[in-house]
Amino acid sequence: MPKNPPESMQHHLRQRLNNRAKERWPQLSSVRVRFRAGFAYVTGKLPGDEEPLPLCRLRFTGVLHTWGFALYLASNGKYEDNFLPTGLPAGSPETPWTVRAASTSATRRPDQHSSTNLRGED
Template sequence: MPTPPESTKTSLGQRLRERAQQRWPALAIVNVRHRAGFAYITGELADGTTLPLCRLRYGGYANRWGFAIYLASKDGYEDSYLPNGSPVGTAEEALDCACALYLHDPTA
């Protein structure tokens, strides 16, 4: 599995924080932690509550990521499909999907 370059890691965080500001005002902070070819996305609410949201798998392109949703019931990640039916997409699509579930907005 390829590891994203530093420029991709930086732009991923910037893109996700921008998307959260535009679409998910309940998220005060979006954190991105990288490990090997994965990016782990968590959100923080204004009251300090931390929400694990999803895991992205780098596949060699900055705008195409594999998607795994965080399942609280399993305390882990499970490969999933985005609402468009694909297991890969943009980081913004993945954030929207995870936030729709955890922030209870089915319109996303």
């Protein structure tokens, strides 16, 4: 079974993702990261919501600055491996957050284009 990153890397990743979320999606009250079997599962919380929104899953590659990326698909409740805008299957953990990954993973319909509407509501 793949191992989780050391505690210091986990702390660093949490900081990086929370900082990026504050820049890109200030409407999120927090971003939570839990580690399991070599993956970092990232969820976001909206103010007033009890239930966290699954956003993505990062695959630990053994290097702090390089993670694989899978987007959470609300349509089927599963994670789907994705390529980053660089065309590579792995990269900086912040990279997916620059391409509307979090907003797409919530409950968006294809006809919704706002990158700030995390619930997919009009």
